[in-house]
Amino acid sequence: MKPLLIIAGATGTGKSDIAIECAKIMNGEVVSADSMQIYRDLDIGTAKVLPEEMQGIKHHLIDIVSPEESFTVHDYQMAATDCISDIISRGKLPILCGGTGLYINSVIYDMSFSGTYDKVLREKLILEYNEIGKEKMHSRLAELDKEAAARLHPNDVKRVIRAIEKAMTGGTKEKDMEHPRYPYKMYLTDFPRDILYQRINTRVDKMMRNGLEKEIASLLKRGIGYDRQCMQAIAYKEWALSETESLTREEIVETIKKNTRNYAKRQITWFKQYHDATYIPVIDRSAREIAAFIAEDYKK
Numbered sequence: 001m002k003p004l005l006i007i008a009g010a011t012g013t014g015k016s017d018i019a020i021e022c023a024k025i026m027n028g029e030v031v032s033a034d035s036m037q038i039y040r041d042l043d044i045g046t047a048k049v050l051p052e053e054m055q056g057i058k059h060h061l062i063d064i065v066s067p068e069e070s071f072t073v074h075d076y077q078m079a080a081t082d083c084i085s086d087i088i089s090r091g092k093l094p095i096l097c098g099g100t101g102l103y104i105n106s107v108i109y110d111m112s113f114s115g116t117y118d119k120v121l122r123e124k125l126i127l128e129y130n131e132i133g134k135e136k137m138h139s140r141l142a143e144l145d146k147e148a149a150a151r152l153h154p155n156d157v158k159r160v161i162r163a164i165e166k167a168m169t170g171g172t173k174e175k176d177m178e179h180p181r182y183p184y185k186m187y188l189t190d191f192p193r194d195i196l197y198q199r200i201n202t203r204v205d206k207m208m209r210n211g212l213e214k215e216i217a218s219l220l221k222r223g224i225g226y227d228r229q230c231m232q233a234i235a236y237k238e239w240a241l242s243e244t245e246s247l248t249r250e251e252i253v254e255t256i257k258k259n260t261r262n263y264a265k266r267q268i269t270w271f272k273q274y275h276d277a278t279y280i281p282v283i284d285r286s287a288r289e290i291a292a293f294i295a296e297d298y299k300k
Helices: 015-026 073-089 101-108 119-132 134-144 146-151 157-169 193-210 212-221 237-244 249-271 287-299
Strands: 004-009 028-032 093-098 184-190 278-281
Touching: 004 015, 004 101, 004 249, 004 287, 015 028, 015 093, 015 184, 015 287, 028 073, 073 093, 073 101, 093 101, 101 249, 119 134, 119 157, 134 146, 134 157, 146 157, 184 287, 193 212, 193 249, 237 249, 278 287
Parallel strands: 004 093, 004 184, 028 093, 184 278
Antiparallel strands: none
16 A cells, blocks of 8 residues: 555645645545534635635545534544545545644544543543643543553643543553554645744735635524534634623734634644654745655655
């Protein structure tokens, strides 16, 4: 089996354009690894690649879920592995592209997400976290599952709590991330931090010009409230602050920019775990030039 090609990195680094160019050169199809582009009708705030921007390249796992529905990592894992198998069966190269690290992990590792959910235990652990804090919670995980603690940062609270729950209920531990289920080659888009932040700010301004407010108003009119899973995405959830904290439009836009920058920092930290990944300097290089480099390097 040829290695799965993965184009990953922080938001706003041009991953989609690079993946499209790689697909054109390498006879591939793109499999999205973005946890919010799966939703229909959330186009502007997710910076979704539009049909006219796909340049004839087939894209998978975009616009597959209604905003009224929830979608789990396990759902994504099943859908993505089916897509990859189909693409391979047709003699094409699957190109996994996105910035949702857990989605990417769910594909390349045989991770289990279908274990027993203990609501009482989960609530107890969340209350415990609120009392003792993230560092002590991480130390507790280390006592139960040293391998999981070594992989998870204390700031990754949700996964730390989940790992503790798994260890306490006999579920699959994080060691299921040791051996990839697919051979893969990963390329990470790399921007100087100050330039990346400028790009993010410009991108949010563009979203506003393209009608982000109207898109959100349309969703709310359909009864899709801020409590829905899809509305937890950055650029959507912040608008609830106009009601709860009386923020002005300008303050909300600045909050979106700040939250997006912070998300980019978390993505950069997440992708540092892939020691075999190749970092691709993106600045002053076209997507076509980068794709040509990747195509050559992929052959090695």
